[in-house]
Amino acid sequence: MKLKQFLTVASIAVALSLPVAASANEGGVALKHAEIDVTDQAQLRRGLTVFTDVCMGCHSAKYVTYKGLMDYPELALSREEVDDLRGDKPLASGMITDLSPADAEVSYGKVPPDLSLIVNARRGGANYVYSILTGFEHDPSGKVPDGNFNEYFPGNRIAMPDPLSWLGHDEDETKELEEQAHDVAAFLTFIGDPHQNQRHAIGKYVMIFLLLLTIILYLLKKEVWKDVKH
Amino acid sequence: MLEKMMKSKLFGWIDERTGAEAIIKSQLTEYEVPKNLNYMWNFGSLALLVLVLQILTGIFLAMYYKPSAALTYGGYTVAFDSVERIMRDVNFGWLIRYMHAVGASAFFVVVYMHIGRGLYYGSYKGPRELLWIIGVVILLIMQGAAFFGYLLPWGQMSFWGATVITNLFGALPVIGEFLQEVLRGGFAVGDPTLNRFFSLHYLFPLLLVAIVGGHVHALHVVHSNNPTGLDVHAGKSTIPFHPYYTIKDAFGVGVFLLFYCYVVFFNPQMGGYFIEVDNYVPANNLQTPPHIAPVWYLTPWYTILRSFESKLIGVLAMGASLGILFLLPFLDRSKVRSARYRPVYRQMVYLFFVTVIILGYCGHSAPTPTLKLIGQISTAYYFAFFLLLPFVPMFEKTKPLPEEI
Amino acid sequence: MSETDQTRRNFLFAAAGGMGGIAAAATVVPFIGSMLPAADTLAAATTEFDVATVEAGQLVVIQWQGKPVFVVHRTPELLKQVDGHDAMLKDPNSEAIEAVSAEWITPENRKYRAIKPEYLITVASCTHLGCIPLFKPSPGRAEWGDSVPEDWPGGWHCPCHGSLYDVSARVINGSPAPHNLHLMPYKYLSETRVVIG
Numbered sequence: 001m002k003l004k005q006f007l008t009v010a011s012i013a014v015a016l017s018l019p020v021a022a023s024a025n026e027g028g029v030a031l032k033h034a035e036i037d038v039t040d041q042a043q044l045r046r047g048l049t050v051f052t053d054v055c056m057g058c059h060s061a062k063y064v065t066y067k068g069l070m071d072y073p074e075l076a077l078s079r080e081e082v083d084d085l086r087g088d089k090p091l092a093s094g095m096i097t098d099l100s101p102a103d104a105e106v107s108y109g110k111v112p113p114d115l116s117l118i119v120n121a122r123r124g125g126a127n128y129v130y131s132i133l134t135g136f137e138h139d140p141s142g143k144v145p146d147g148n149f150n151e152y153f154p155g156n157r158i159a160m161p162d163p164l165s166w167l168g169h170d171e172d173e174t175k176e177l178e179e180q181a182h183d184v185a186a187f188l189t190f191i192g193d194p195h196q197n198q199r200h201a202i203g204k205y206v207m208i209f210l211l212l213l214t215i216i217l218y219l220l221k222k223e224v225w226k227d228v229k230h
Numbered sequence: 231m232l233e234k235m236m237k238s239k240l241f242g243w244i245d246e247r248t249g250a251e252a253i254i255k256s257q258l259t260e261y262e263v264p265k266n267l268n269y270m271w272n273f274g275s276l277a278l279l280v281l282v283l284q285i286l287t288g289i290f291l292a293m294y295y296k297p298s299a300a301l302t303y304g305g306y307t308v309a310f311d312s313v314e315r316i317m318r319d320v321n322f323g324w325l326i327r328y329m330h331a332v333g334a335s336a337f338f339v340v341v342y343m344h345i346g347r348g349l350y351y352g353s354y355k356g357p358r359e360l361l362w363i364i365g366v367v368i369l370l371i372m373q374g375a376a377f378f379g380y381l382l383p384w385g386q387m388s389f390w391g392a393t394v395i396t397n398l399f400g401a402l403p404v405i406g407e408f409l410q411e412v413l414r415g416g417f418a419v420g421d422p423t424l425n426r427f428f429s430l431h432y433l434f435p436l437l438l439v440a441i442v443g444g445h446v447h448a449l450h451v452v453h454s455n456n457p458t459g460l461d462v463h464a465g466k467s468t469i470p471f472h473p474y475y476t477i478k479d480a481f482g483v484g485v486f487l488l489f490y491c492y493v494v495f496f497n498p499q500m501g502g503y504f505i506e507v508d509n510y511v512p513a514n515n516l517q518t519p520p521h522i523a524p525v526w527y528l529t530p531w532y533t534i535l536r537s538f539e540s541k542l543i544g545v546l547a548m549g550a551s552l553g554i555l556f557l558l559p560f561l562d563r564s565k566v567r568s569a570r571y572r573p574v575y576r577q578m579v580y581l582f583f584v585t586v587i588i589l590g591y592c593g594h595s596a597p598t599p600t601l602k603l604i605g606q607i608s609t610a611y612y613f614a615f616f617l618l619l620p621f622v623p624m625f626e627k628t629k630p631l632p633e634e635i
Numbered sequence: 636m637s638e639t640d641q642t643r644r645n646f647l648f649a650a651a652g653g654m655g656g657i658a659a660a661a662t663v664v665p666f667i668g669s670m671l672p673a674a675d676t677l678a679a680a681t682t683e684f685d686v687a688t689v690e691a692g693q694l695v696v697i698q699w700q701g702k703p704v705f706v707v708h709r710t711p712e713l714l715k716q717v718d719g720h721d722a723m724l725k726d727p728n729s730e731a732i733e734a735v736s737a738e739w740i741t742p743e744n745r746k747y748r749a750i751k752p753e754y755l756i757t758v759a760s761c762t763h764l765g766c767i768p769l770f771k772p773s774p775g776r777a778e779w780g781d782s783v784p785e786d787w788p789g790g791w792h793c794p795c796h797g798s799l800y801d802v803s804a805r806v807i808n809g810s811p812a813p814h815n816l817h818l819m820p821y822k823y824l825s826e827t828r829v830v831i832g
Contacts, residue, residue, distance in 0.1 A: 062304050063314045067678050092678040096303065113511075114304040116314070120499070121510035154520070192510075193317070195324045202325075203495025210491060213654045214484030220647040221481045224473055226640075228265050231648070290669050319674040322665030480651070 029152055034130035034182055038190045039197055044074055047187025050180050052085055052095075054163050055115060058104060062094035063116035064191045072194055108159045119185075119192040126185040128152070133181035136162040232259065232472065257450060262468035263475055264456035266635045270351075271454065272482030273344035279483055280337045281442065285435050287330040294320050297428035299384060299421040299513070306512045309384040309424060328498040334376055335504045336490050338527035341369065350579055352567030353455040359559035361448040366555045368441055373528065375434035378427040381419075385509030386519045392419045392427070394522070398535070401545045418515065458635045459567025467635050521596050529593025530586050536597065537609040547609070554616045561619040566628045574626040575619075582615045681832035683824070686754045694770045696759055699819065699831045703759035703767055709752065709802065713772060713789070716802045717746050720788045724805045726815055734817040748803045748818060756821055756831065757804045763812035766795035772802060791816075 038044065048069070051061070066086040069077045077085075086093070094116075101111045113121075122128040131152040139149040139156070146167055150158040162168075164177050190196070235241055236251060245251045294316045298308035316323035345365070348354055354362035377395060381388045396419060400410035415422030453462075462468055469475075499505045503526050508519045524532050534551045538544035554561075569576040585608045592605040682699040689695050689708040696703050707713075721727040728745055729735045739750050749755045759767050768791035771779045775787055782792055783799065790801040798812035805815045821831040 060304055062306070063311075063318055065675070065678070068318075068674075071674070092675065094303075111305070114306070117510045121507060123502070123507050193324070195318070199324060199328075199495055203491065206491050206495060207488070209654070209658070210484065210488050213651070213658065214481065214488060216647060216650050216654065217477070217481040217484045220644075220651050221477050223640075223644050223647055224477050228469055228474065231652075286666070290666055293670065294673070315673065315675065319676075321668040321671050321673065323669055323673070325665050326669055480655075 031124045031127040031131040031152060032134065034126050034185050036126045036186050036189050038074065038186060040186065041074060041076070043183050043186050044190050045077075046180075047183035047185070047190075048075065048077075050184040051115075051187055054180075055184065056095060056097050058097055058099050058108070058112040058160075059115045060094065060096045061116045061191055062096060062114050064095050064194075065092055066095065067091045068194065072190075074190060074194075074197060108161075110159050112160065115188055115191075117192050119189045126189045129188055130181050130185040132158070133164055133184070134166055134178060136166045138167070258472040258476070259470055261450065261471040262464045263454050263471050264462045264467060264635060265469045265474075266456050266458065266467075267454065267475070268457055269482065270343070270347040272479060273340050273347060275479040276340045276482060276486050277337065277344055278442065279486070280333055280340055281435070281438060284330060284333045284337060285439070287326050287333060288432070288435065290326050291316060291330055292432065294323065295382065295428075297382065297424050299424050304512075305514065307384050309382065310512050313383045325494070328494050331505050332490065332494045332498055332500070334379065335500070335525070335527065336486075336493075337372065338376070340486070341372065342527070345369070346583060348455075349582070350569045351455055351457055352459050352562070352564075352569065352572075354559045355459075355562060355564075355567050356559065357452045358448075358455060361445065361452060362559050363556055364441060364445045364448055366552075368438060368445060369555070370552065371434055371438055371441065375431060375438065376525070376527065378431035378434065380525060381424060381427045382431065383509055384424060384513045385506075386511040386513055387506045387509040387522070389419060389513035389515065390518055390522050391524055392423060396423075398545050398548075401541045403542065420515075455567065456635055457568060457570065458632060459571070460631060460635055462635055523594050523596075526590060526594060529591075530589035531593075533589040533593035533605040534609045534612065536593070537602070537606045551609075551612060554613070558616065558619075561616055562622075563620050564623045564626065564628070566631065571629040571631055572622075572626060573629065574622055578615055578618070578622070581611065585611045585615070681830055683828065683830050685828050686756075687827035689754070692772070696767065699758075704819070704831065705755065705757050705759040705770075705804070705816075707755040707770070707802075709755055713802050714747070714752055716772075716774060716789045720786075720801065723786070723788070723807050724801065725808055725810075725813075727805060729805065729815050729818075731814055735815040737818040737820060739822075746803060748805070748815075750821070750823065754829075755803065756819075756829065758817040758819060760817070761793040761795065761798050761812050762806065762814040762816065763793065763796055763798050763810070766793050768793040768798065768800060768816075 066082050066089065069075050069082050069085070070079065082091070089096070097112075099112075104111050119125045119129060124131070132150060135150045135152040136147065137149055137151050138146055144157050147161040148158055149156055164180055166177055166181075169177055193199075232254070236254065241250070294312060296308050296312040300308045302308060302311050313327070316327050318324075320326075348362065348365070377391070381392045396410050396413045399413060400406045402409065413423070413426075414420070415426055456462060493500060493504070499507075506525065508522075511519070523529060531548050531551060535544040535548040538547055564572060564575065566572050569579055588604060588608045589612065592601050592608065595601055680700055682697065682704075684697055684706065686706060686708070689706050691708050692710045692713065694705055694707045696705060698704065725731075726735065729740070729748060740748075744750065744752060747755070748757065761768050771783060771787075771792050772789045773779075774789040776783060776785060779787065779792070782797075784807075787799075788801050788807075790799065790807075791804065792799055793810075793812065796811045798810035799807040800810075800812075800816060801807060803815075806812050819831060821829050823829050
């Protein structure tokens with residue numbers, strides 16, 4: 001096989017595998033799309049606020065430490081802001097909810113999952129999180145009580161009661177709630193892989209360098225192979 | 231540069247004690263390689279590169295990884311936590327871990343291309359039978375190493391993958407139960423399993439290094455095949471390995487690294503193909519994920535397993551599908567090596583490649599009746615390909631071979 | 636092959652070799668970097684301790700950053716033992732290297748090497764090869780026999796290679812250890828609660 005043919009096939013294969021995987025969804029309903037930019041500090045901070053004010057009532061993010069909130073340049077909270085958030089928890093502690101697993105079991109029937117990796121751990125990622133948060137509806141068949149029926153949750157019956165009061169909203173509030181859901185989806189995307197921006201930044205240089213190196217190696221190969229008579 | 235180095239005093243001192251000059255000459259500068267190898271011949275050196283990368287990244291990951299299934303807060307475990315610590319707290323841990331995870335898939339991409347090339351150009355045929363057989367052993371050890379490694383993060387796919395596969399071994403008659411217990415070290419997959427898998431995951435690559443050495447040695451005895459499949463004799467049809475193929479391989483490495491680094495830096499999960507979504511959920515022995523499939527490089531064999539109603543036959547078929555690779559050099563009786571000059575074999579081998587891809591697709595998807603049927607037809611062809619080989623020369627009219635390459 | 640071809644070839648060889656070398660060197664950075672202390676290890680770098688739990692004349696060993704730390708409650712008698720033997724010391728003013736000094740050192744507390752003279756807090760690793768020295772506070776040989784010199788001012792004796800330190804952990808002449816025991820940054824949060832690091 002000629003090199004060009006091979007490269008074409010390989011590139012197409014890589015390109016094809018991406019959209020297929022991205023659009024996959026467990027529940028069968030197409031998810032809403034949430035445009036996520038994990039470099040937007042203002043949005044990530046708003047998302048953090050939604051997380052600490054709402055989500056952390058029940059959920060933890062054990063792999064994200066309070067110290068991390070200061071150290072990650074994407075968030076870069078001040079010591080005072082972090083001290084306000086952590087109360088008497090140590091700086092090196094993860095963001096752990098005050099709701100004990102036993103109490104959660106009693107109230108909701110199951111222990112709420114840790115959210116550190118939730119975007120990585122669900123098909124659809126941030127779109128899934130956004131869709132769930134804005135997917136609470138009245139059950140058309142009337143079987144599932146309001147607040148536990150979610151269009152996007154596999155099986156539709158979700159143990160988490162409508163955290164943003166999506167269902168009780170009026171028209172004016174819709175936009176604000178959508179923004180909150182969007183912000184927290186961005187925050188959760190960030191904490192799922194907190195070095196992703198650094199990775200992309202380094203990656204650009206690596207790719208440029210490798211491209212140059214490969215071109216030089218190609219020229220060298222052509223040059224040296226001039227000796228070979230076919 | 232190499233010539234200059236070989237003239238130095240230091241080299242002379244080393245040469246007297248090791249015979250280094252003779253080795254370099256016989257293996258590199260005077261090792262004769264057919265001059266007409268195409269880029270499909272680059273995948274051998276790439277496989278060696280990925281093996282080195284995997285061992286290197288693995289050594290550094292092992293400095294932080296902890297093989298323990300002891301529970302921590304939130305249903306996670308010490309092992310899972312240690313992986314997340316590598317991803318978050320260890321300097322460049324994210325890079326090393328993604329290199330290792332992507333490297334596992336890259337290894338199989340490269341090795342499958344390498345095997346496909348061998349199939350197409352008849353590189354398994356005499357006198358290279360043993361070279362091919364050593365290669366199949368390498369494939370099996372790679373699959374083992376990958377399977378052991380996949381357990382280590384102790385996510386849901388780790389746990390249930392290991393449960394399913396150890397159960398497979400349990401299905402074997404007589405030795406099944408024994409084998410299963412030896413693998414698990416308990417009544418179910420658990421902490422002892424994790425510890426021994428870690429140990430074996432470290433051992434297998436070392437075995438690979440030794441066997442790859444044997445593979446290269448065997449190659450250098452019988453020399454490379456080439457796209458025409460003709461026997462070539464030193465002289466006008468061959469060129470020395472160094473510098474021609476060292477440089478061509480280096481260029482191949484550049485192209486490979488472009489793809490590899492793109493995935494590592496911009497898409498390390500590869501949409502759930504390289505690191506599966508469910509493996510970000512901690513292992514839970516009381517709840518199986520709704521959709522469970524092995525990683526992509528094992529799915530063709532998984533489909534063969536699922537194509538049979540009986541568990542035992544499924545397991546045996548899967549074993550046979552790998553085992554039959556050992557017999558390939560003896561099943562193919564054709565005097566002509568390369569598919570270029572074998573019109574029937576050429577169609578058969580193309581169909582075989584397509585079949586393996588279909589098998590892989592079926593194994594990755596949730597089972598439906600249609601897919602099951604497609605999987606069964608593909609399985610049938612998978613075996614038919616090998617079993618028809620002895621009869622092909624009876625009716626195949628091969629094209630005339632050129633005199634010289 | 637023509638001359639220009641050879642030049643071009645040499646240039647390409649050099650460029651490829653050079654870039655390959657850079658690539659290899661750049662690859663070393665993350666790997667060696669990963670062996671440096673991780674972020675969470677660095678975060679767990681302080682220790683809190685209540686010095687009131689140490690009885691008069693006693694020594695306790697606590698941990699800071701995984702290293703042993705001495706906390707000694709020095710009685711007025713022990714504090715007197717700090718004086719009168721400066722001639723025996725390699726570095727009586729703790730000035731040789733940065734690690735034996737601290738930000739809070741003043742002319743008054745220099746000989747005590749402590750913020751509050753009655754509580755000496757010092758890294759417990761002998762500066763020779765890292766063993767933990769034995770506390771031998773009383774002067775002379777009465778209690779300790781041959782292990783200390785006749786003019787022993789009281790202090791520490793390292794069992795590994797015989798290094799000697801006075802009660803302010805300053806190294807005595809003739810010891811294999813080069814420096815006084817190291818100090819570390821610490822501060823008092825309250826009357827007796829101290830945070831180290």
